[in-house]
Amino acid sequence: MNTTPELQLALDYVRLPSAIAMALRVQEYVDVIEIGTPLIKAAGIASVAAIREVCPHKRVLADMKTPDVGALEAAMAFDAGADIMTVIAGASIDTVREALAVARERSGKTVMVELTGVRDLDRIAPEWKTIGVTDLVFHREWDAEIHGKSWTDDLLREIRGLIEMGFNVTVTGGITPGIIPFFKSVPVTRFIAGRAIHATDDPVASARALREAIADVFGRP
């Protein structure tokens, strides 16, 4: 069993041409390419179709962070070519269920619950499990980050708890090569990096450095 975590590039852009350019530049070095929520809102679902078109061999994730009308938004994302879409943790259980139902009707599609801002994880996670959620994005959010909140042992314990419940857990928020060893004790499924790749002088080198750091800590695929 291969337990080396994958690497996901988050296209944290609000302009599609720049996002396309970055996707083309580093796609070879990542497993999944994510169209960020602000880019979807800025440029529309066409941004998902665009990345699908120029990166036909990569898995594409539409970070919809769907808050309601789960079936409608899941269909919108998958119709545009996304392999994976996200529902926000604060959405009602009915919304998550609706999105999951759409994924099940199709082949190879995944819904992830995105934990940005969640305040009742202990209570809601078992409900997600019951309705068939398999994948979570554990997100130390940006607005918390700029207010000085960093990765802590408490967050690590939460991640471990979710994995022990049987969820595949993807981790995001300030992921750099230097922070990867911090996650050594938790078998996460995937790391997401945005600025640590695309906001550097050499995005290809940065993506490769992240891959190396992951391999150093978790073993080679």
Added chain:
Amino acid sequence: MNTTPELQLALDYVRLPSAIAMALRVQEYVDVIEIGTPLIKAAGIASVAAIREVCPHKRVLADMKTPDVGALEAAMAFDAGADIMTVIAGASIDTVREALAVARERSGKTVMVELTGVRDLDRIAPEWKTIGVTDLVFHREWDAEIHGKSWTDDLLREIRGLIEMGFNVTVTGGITPGIIPFFKSVPVTRFIAGRAIHATDDPVASARALREAIADVFGRP
């Protein structure tokens, strides 16, 4: 003091041309025009600018339901011409604070917190109050609605509690002329109607019927 609730049209579309056509058709009979979350995701922030362009004399609400990067998404909405934007209740308090800060830098802009899916209202509402949130959207969400959940006295009590805390409360989710009397005891700020206007044979007559129902219950403006 005029306490007659306003009427907001929700453009629940995923195609911009149809949304523009409906906005033009009923704008005269509503106070605020809302670009729904799925339309923003489908057609991008250009959908907000488009409604702003064709309805220059109406207040425009971008239902961003922002889950993170509050400053970025608030600026995106206001730059596109929105007078009002929403942050999702599940967002971290930092995200709400960031969006509010952007609204305060500009003149006449409002951030509303959208309660879709919220599970800890009693705990979080006082926090919103502390950081200066003034306006809430009380939302009986669609995915709950199709699972048979309807307006109840419990929901009415929650709305009354929020108004007593000093919030302006807008109400949405299955609003029809027939349900307006149910809200007689709570001085809500605005009602939002989507399908009850645009999915009827005569949207203009439907919007007028809603206005009449509001005036019958709350008095004329």
